[in-house]
Structures are given as C-alpha cells and as structure tokens.
Amino acid sequence: MDLSSIRVVEGAVAETSALLDQKWDKICYTGNSRVARIVMAAAAKHLTPVLLELGGKSPVVFDSGINLKVACRRMIMGKWGCNNGQACISPDHIITTKDYAPKLLESLKNELENFYGKNPLESKDLSRIVNSNHFARLSKLLDDDKVSGKIVHGGERDKNKLRIAPTLLLDVPRDSLIMSEEIFGPLLPILTVDKIEDSFDIINSGTKPLAAYLFTNNKKLKQQFVETVSAGGLVINDTAVHLAVHSLPFGGVQESGMGAYHGKFSFDVFSHKKAVLSRGFIGDVPVRYPPYTKGKLRLLKVLISGSLLGIIRALLGWSKA
Numbered sequence: 001m002d003l004s005s006i007r008v009v010e011g012a013v014a015e016t017s018a019l020l021d022q023k024w025d026k027i028c029y030t031g032n033s034r035v036a037r038i039v040m041a042a043a044a045k046h047l048t049p050v051l052l053e054l055g056g057k058s059p060v061v062f063d064s065g066i067n068l069k070v071a072c073r074r075m076i077m078g079k080w081g082c083n084n085g086q087a088c089i090s091p092d093h094i095i096t097t098k099d100y101a102p103k104l105l106e107s108l109k110n111e112l113e114n115f116y117g118k119n120p121l122e123s124k125d126l127s128r129i130v131n132s133n134h135f136a137r138l139s140k141l142l143d144d145d146k147v148s149g150k151i152v153h154g155g156e157r158d159k160n161k162l163r164i165a166p167t168l169l170l171d172v173p174r175d176s177l178i179m180s181e182e183i184f185g186p187l188l189p190i191l192t193v194d195k196i197e198d199s200f201d202i203i204n205s206g207t208k209p210l211a212a213y214l215f216t217n218n219k220k221l222k223q224q225f226v227e228t229v230s231a232g233g234l235v236i237n238d239t240a241v242h243l244a245v246h247s248l249p250f251g252g253v254q255e256s257g258m259g260a261y262h263g264k265f266s267f268d269v270f271s272h273k274k275a276v277l278s279r280g281f282i283g284d285v286p287v288r289y290p291p292y293t294k295g296k297l298r299l300l301k302v303l304i305s306g307s308l309l310g311i312i313r314a315l316l317g318w319s320k321a
Contacts, residue, residue, distance in 0.1 A: 024048050026270055030088070032182070033255055051259035051269055054252050055088040055182050056209035056232075060239065061199045061225070062096040062104050063216035071215040071237070072104070072111045078213070078239025080116070080166050084127035085186045086134075089211045089233075089240050092183050095199035098192040105168065105190065109153050112166050120165040121158050129162040129185065138164060138185040146176040147189075154186075174202075196221065200228050207255035208232070213239045232256050 009015055020027075020042035029039045030053040043050045060075055079091045096104055116123040129135045135157075142148065142155065147169055154167035164186050172178060172189040179189060193199055196216075203212060212231040216222060222236055232252035233242050242248055246263030261269050287296045302310035 026051065028261070028270075029053070036257075051261060052252070052257040053088065053250070053259075053261070054210065054255070054257040055184065056207055056252065056256040057092040057179075057182055058089060058209040058211040058213070058231070059199070059203050060091045060094045060213040061196065061203075061215065062094060062100065063196050063214070063218060063221060064097065064100045065217055066215050066237075068103065068107045069111070072107045073115075074238045075213075075215070076108070076111055076115060076166075078241075079188060080112075080126060080186055082240055084129070084164075084166075085188075086127065086130055086184055087240070089243055090184070091188070091213060091239055092209070093179070093189040093191060095191045095193060095202055097196055098194065101170065101190060101192050105152060105170065108168060112153070116166065120154070121156055121161070121163045126163070126166070126186075129164055132162065134185065135159065135162050135164070138183075138187060141178040141183065141185075141187060142167070144177045147172045147178050150189075197224065200224065203229050203231075208253045210252045210256040211235065211240070211242070232260075 009019060020039065023046045024043075026049055027039060027043050028051040029036055033054050036052045036054055040050055040052070060078075062071065075091060075094075078089070079085055082090050094104070112120070116126050120126055129138065139157065139159075142151070142157075150169040150172045152168050152170045154165040156165040157163070167187045169178070169187065169189045171192055174191070178187065183189075191199075191202065193202065203209070208230050210232040211234070212225075212229050213235050214222065214225045215237055216225075225236070226234060230253060233248070233250065235242050243250060243262075248262065249260035249265045250262040251257050251260030259269055287299050292300075299311070302313070
C-alpha cells in the first residue's frame with residue numbers, strides 16, 4: 001500500500017509509548033482493559049478520541065429443551081475452536097440450571113472427545129498457549145484452592161509444549177480467582193442456578209462483557225435476554241459468529257470497550273461527520289436583527305411556537321385575543 005496511507009511500526013512498550021506521545025486524530029486499540037487505561041490516559045493529553053475493543057467474561061446461558069448436540073458443538077467451536085479460548089469473544093463460562101447441568105456436561109465431554117480425541121494435548125486441531133507467561137497465569141487459575149477440586153473434565157498440561165487440554169469445572173465459587181478475571185484460555189467454569197432466568201441477574205451483576213450467548217427455543221426467554229442483558233453483542237443459539245457479519249457493529253460497552261467497527265462501521269468510526277451549510281443572499285429576514293421591537297419579538301415568539309395561525313396574526317400586526 002501507499003506508505004503515505006499506512007505505516008507499520010514493530011516493537012513493544014518503548015515503541016508503543018513513543019507512538020502514544022504523538023498527537024493523533026484517532027486511536028484504535030484492541031487488547032486488555034489494563035493497557036486500555038494507559039492508552040486512554042495518553043489520548044486524553046491531546047483530547048484524542050479512542051476506539052477500544054477489549055474483552056471480558058463473556059457468558060453462555062444454556063436453557064433446556066434445545067438440540068443439545070448442535071448447541072455443544074457450536075459452543076466448543078466458539079471456545080476451543082477460536083484459538084483454544086484465546087480470543088476476545090471466546091465464551092468465558094457457562095450458566096445453566098442445576099437440573100440440566102449433568103446432561104450438558106455429558107454432552108460437552110462427548111463432543112470434546114469427538115473433536116480433539118482422548119488425548120487432546122496431542123491434537124493438531126488445538127492451539128497452544130501463546131507464551132509461558134499466559135501458561136503460568138492459566139495454571140495459577142487451575143491451582144487455586146477454591147477450584148482445583150472442581151475439575152470434572154480435562155486439566156492436563158504440558159509446560160514444555162505450552163499446551164493445556166480443554167478443561168471443564170463445575171460449580172466454581174463466584175468469588176474464586178477464575179471468576180474474577182477474563183480467563184482467555186481453554187478453561188471453562190460451569191455455574192448453576194435454580195431457574196434459568198436467574199442467569200441474567202448473574203451476568204448483570206458483573207462488568208459488561210464483550211459478548212453474551214444464549215441457547216434456547218423459548219421466545220420469551222430470547223426477548224428477556226435481549227432486553228435485560230447489557231453486552232457489546234448478543235448471539236442466540238451460536239457463539240462468536242457475529243464477529244464475521246459485517247453488517248453488524250462490533251465493539252464493547254464500558255469495561256469491554258467503547259465504539260464499534262467492522263464493515264461500514266469501520267469507515268464511520270474513523271470519519272468525522274462534518275456539518276456544512278451553504279446559503280445564498282436572497283430572503284434575508286429583518287426580524288433576526290436588532291432593534292427588537294414589540295412586533296419583531298411577537299413574531300419571533302410565534303415562530304418558535306410553530307403556530308401557523310399565530311404567525312399570520314403576527315405578520316398582520318394583530319394582537320392575540
């Protein structure tokens with residue numbers, strides 16, 4: 001591409017800091033909320049607007065009465081199929097009812113084995129963890145005393161190859177470390193509630209996620225989900241696919257980001273909507289200029305009120321009866 005249109009600067013903290021010291025028309029950042037705060041603080045020095053596409057704890061709600069096999073396969077592809085959980089829109093945790101959890105868990109185990117085999121650490125279809133720091137972070141989440149005994153499937157690790165198997169955890173405490181930060185990896189906690197509607201209260205009690213997912217055939221529940229859950233984007237009966245629909249805006253809200261892009265929305269977010277008004281010299285109305293006589297004031301008042309009869313009266317000089 002023409003270098004007057006685009007430049008690529010490779011580097012890390014030092015290079016990024018130098019870029020942030022410059023004055024820009026717009027800054028777009030994708031990543032975590034910690035760095036986003038640094039970017040936003042630097043942008044504030046120049047009053048530069050920002051587009052922040054972050055992440056969060058994107059929940060998946062499983063209702064009963066669904067095609068469970070299809071639902072699990074779609075959820076697995078959104079979680080482990082998207083870079084082994086290392087994606088901003090990756091499902092972070094599941095919420096379902098206590099009665100439905102055993103059936104859901106069994107289906108997930110079966111489909112995981114169908115996709116990645118009995119030894120997923122050897123699967124060529126499963127991504128490795130991006131680096132040793134993230135491997136250590138994920139291991140810390142698994143080794144937490146509050147959740148280490150909650151593993152019901154997976155949990156195998158290979159530090160040398162930076163591989164972690166798809167891992168299911170059942171009924172982890174909501175105050176545990178794994179539920180207090182974005183997981184961004186192959187670990188999937190399953191929370192249970194008495195009524196499926198209670199899942200929406202759990203979602204809304206935390207920070208607003210980048211995405212929220214619901215599997216259901218219940219029209220009323222779909223409507224309640226859309227009306228009550230605040231997230232960057234919502235998907236019903238699938239996961240992650242909204243990212244590829246260019247006619248939909250993609251972005252977060254509050255902790256999961258600000259602004260939206262993709263498709264035409266990308267053009268709009270990097271454009272300033274400049275207002276332009278052009279007039280001729282005919283039709284200059286004296287009433288806008290001083291001195292403001294009683295007649296002028298009377299006409300201005302009726303113009304503001306929008307009363308056609310009042311405008312006629314004012315032009316004819318008739319006082320209001």
